[in-house]
Amino acid sequence: MKITPLHDSHIALKAKMAEFAGYDMPIQYENGVMAEHNWTREKCGIFDVSHMGQITVQGADAAALWEKLTPSAISKLGSGVAKYTVLTNAEGGMVDDLIITRLSDDKFFAVINAGCKDKDIGWIQQNLPDGVKFDHLDDRSLLAIQGPLAEQVLRDVLKIDATNLGYMRYMESGEFFISRLGYTGEDGFEISVPNKNAAVVWAQFLAHPDVRPIGLAARDSLRLEMGYPLYGHDINADTSPVEADLVWIMGKDKHRSGYIGEKTVKKHLEDGAPRMRVGVKLTNRGVAREGAEIFLQNGQKIGDLTSGGFSPTLNASIGQGYIDPKLGKVGDEVLVRVRGRDIAAVIASLPFVPPKTKRSSK
Amino acid sequence: MSAVKYTNDHEWIKVEGDTAWIGITTYARHALGDLVYLELPETGRQVKKGDNFAVVESVKAASEIYTPVSGEIVSVNDNLQDNLDDLKEDIDKGWIVKVKMNNPAEAEGLMDQASYAKFTDSLS
Numbered sequence: 001m002k003i004t005p006l007h008d009s010h011i012a013l014k015a016k017m018a019e020f021a022g023y024d025m026p027i028q029y030e031n032g033v034m035a036e037h038n039w040t041r042e043k044c045g046i047f048d049v050s051h052m053g054q055i056t057v058q059g060a061d062a063a064a065l066w067e068k069l070t071p072s073a074i075s076k077l078g079s080g081v082a083k084y085t086v087l088t089n090a091e092g093g094m095v096d097d098l099i100i101t102r103l104s105d106d107k108f109f110a111v112i113n114a115g116c117k118d119k120d121i122g123w124i125q126q127n128l129p130d131g132v133k134f135d136h137l138d139d140r141s142l143l144a145i146q147g148p149l150a151e152q153v154l155r156d157v158l159k160i161d162a163t164n165l166g167y168m169r170y171m172e173s174g175e176f177f178i179s180r181l182g183y184t185g186e187d188g189f190e191i192s193v194p195n196k197n198a199a200v201v202w203a204q205f206l207a208h209p210d211v212r213p214i215g216l217a218a219r220d221s222l223r224l225e226m227g228y229p230l231y232g233h234d235i236n237a238d239t240s241p242v243e244a245d246l247v248w249i250m251g252k253d254k255h256r257s258g259y260i261g262e263k264t265v266k267k268h269l270e271d272g273a274p275r276m277r278v279g280v281k282l283t284n285r286g287v288a289r290e291g292a293e294i295f296l297q298n299g300q301k302i303g304d305l306t307s308g309g310f311s312p313t314l315n316a317s318i319g320q321g322y323i324d325p326k327l328g329k330v331g332d333e334v335l336v337r338v339r340g341r342d343i344a345a346v347i348a349s350l351p352f353v354p355p356k357t358k359r360s361s362k
Numbered sequence: 363m364s365a366v367k368y369t370n371d372h373e374w375i376k377v378e379g380d381t382a383w384i385g386i387t388t389y390a391r392h393a394l395g396d397l398v399y400l401e402l403p404e405t406g407r408q409v410k411k412g413d414n415f416a417v418v419e420s421v422k423a424a425s426e427i428y429t430p431v432s433g434e435i436v437s438v439n440d441n442l443q444d445n446l447d448d449l450k451e452d453i454d455k456g457w458i459v460k461v462k463m464n465n466p467a468e469a470e471g472l473m474d475q476a477s478y479a480k481f482t483d484s485l486s
Contacts, residue, residue, distance in 0.1 A: 027422070028395065028422070032395045032396050033395055033396055033420070033421040033422055034395075034396035034421055035396075037421070217421065217422045218421075221421055285399055285443070286399055286401065286419075287398060287399050287419040287424065289424065309421065309422075310398040310399075310419070310420075310421045312421065317398075317399075338401075339401070339417065341401070
């Protein structure tokens with residue numbers, strides 16, 4: 001199993017470790033998932049996300065590469081701006097979801113999912129135009145600090161003032177690549193740091209009284225409250241961005257041509273998608289997880305949950321899944337079947353909890 | 363009244379006559395982490411040794427609870443659903459079900475407290 005440069009630090013913190021995407025990762029630390037979740041919502045959590053892939057592409061046709069691989073108009077992205085988007089496959093499904101940051105006119109930084117790294121790198125290299133250079137920054141680790149105190153923590157620990165850095169904005173400071181974004185819905189930063197310094201920086205953050213380590217279990221409950229999809233569960237090679245309710249990543253350019261898989265995406269845009277990703281909130285007791293079936297009151301099945309769990313913030317079970325949009329819509333009362341029992345639920349819009357990310361600077 | 367016995371799956375069982383009180387151990391409780399829901403069976407259900415009769419949900423995952431003895435579930439501790447903290451080795455409050463046993467001999471091969479303590483030590 002692979003490990004991150006912070007593996008020894010997790011063991012020293014007595015984390016419960018388990019395999020995730022081929023890596024031995026901390027699932028939770030000593031305080032438990034609920035406490036970690038709430039700490040991130042109230043203070044500042046630090047996450048080791050070094051298993052994720054960091055890449056750059058550079059060259060005159062770098063923007064054109066992204067405009068072929070994603071449905072987003074990446075050429076319009078300003079320097080220092082990050083954008084969430086997806087890599088589409090020939091059938092209009094998704095190879096991965098990722099965040100692409102424009103560093104300069106001809107250079108882009110991107111963060112890709114750990115479990116998709118090899119696949120993505122092959123896909124990008126296969127489509128790489130002449131004169132564009134691809135780099136996998138496997139000499140760098142990635143830490144996320146997330147929570148309402150993250151800006152102050154960054155100032156206290158690394159002496160970096162991000163007051164004027166907007167949401168989805170990027171800056172460099174010495175050896176650090178700092179992006180104001182995350183996977184929790186809180187204000188916060190992802191900090192790329194050279195592997196050789198990762199453990200020292202991690203320890204410096206943990207020495208701050210408002211910072212605690214957060215494992216992957218709380219990372220999952222935090223992102224579920226935000227309705228963020230998890231690749232391999234809520235989105236995959238067979239779901240189009242339209243079905244996944246990700247049309248917003250295309251912005252004003254949703255009818256743009258020239259990207260892989262556009263035929264299916266445009267068909268779904270024009271005719272409507274055969275299924276749609278929605279939120280599902282249980283209104284009765286129980287917990288529904290991935291694979292639970294969704295039924296109408298009359299017993300007709302309308303879809304399945306692709307992820308689900310308990311929301312500490314709402315004190316209720318929440319999830320997301322796909323339903324046939326002809327049979328159900330937001331607000332409808334449905335039943336979710338868990339081990340043969342039907343639990344009352346409602347189709348909900350996402351996010352479940354309003355995000356507290358910093359407003360984008362103008 | 364007999365002593366409490368334990369299973370490899372971290373259930374405790376206390377036998378009184380032909381009735382077994384079944385719960386989960388404090389060790390299991392700590393391993394599960396923050397509990398959020400307990401799914402209970404109906405009274406009257408027939409169970410066989412090894413059957414899953416209840417499910418405890420933590421924030422992370424669902425964990426099944428198994429009966430070490432066969433028989434009929436004659437009583438269910440509904441109080442636990444609102445008092446998940448009681449779900450531990452607490453004979454008065456923490457029992458999940460009472461099973462009227464068909465074959466009380468099934469309870470005899472289980473671990474005693476000393477063996478279970480040795481067993482959990484070997485896990486950590």
